[in-house]
Amino acid sequence: MEDAQIAWGIERMKEFQLVTGGDAASSGIGVMTDARWQSTRDYMVEAGLLGKAVDFRQGYDLRFVHGANKVLP
Template sequence: KFGYTDDQIRPYTFSVAPFLADPKAIQQGYLTSEPFTIEQQGVKPVVLLLADAGYSSYGSLIQTSEKLVHEKPDLVQRFVDASIEGWYSYLYGDPAPGNALIKRDNPEMTDALLAYGIAKIKEYGIVDSGDAKRSGIGAMTDARWRDFFNTMASAGVYPKDLDFHKAYTLQFVDKKVGMRP
């Protein structure tokens, strides 16, 4: 679609050094991290989101077994609801408890990087935009899943006859959990 070829693919090393060394380089990265590191080196990166190029996938998902969904749907619902409430609390309440847990498991994280990450999540609407504005954080739609599948099937990633509906359920989302007026 964009004219790239497989010989242009490079492994993602989580290092911005090659990007900083070559002014013609492009680099994938996390909106909440790599631009911060690059800016600390005095370079203002141009940030392009894959979503803006028509890549409509969901960035993060909660995954579990079909067995747990069928045997303990109440447990799954509570976990999903708690995750959603946690995101609202982290983004619009006090992020300190979440930051403490993040820094405990990732000691290289700084308060400045975490604050930058929260600001970018809000600025770019990474968690709370689009369908989430209507149905709450964690919102998903059949239409968006279909669009993503059609894009991937057209690119040859998935067979066109794949039943992509088996990959997800809307049973636990779109309930406006945690939404504030």
């Protein structure tokens, strides 16, 4: 990609707060919670992308993010 295209993408990310919005604004960039994973799971089941019986909790581990320093925008 050329510099102008990358710059455009960065500006759109900032405009729509794709990295710094939502939970990241208060809990830090990269925040993970059981509630957010549950929400993602529910969306995927509803969209037919994941079976209801799948134990989605096997796909992530919060031990490495709880108590970590917050990277706030």
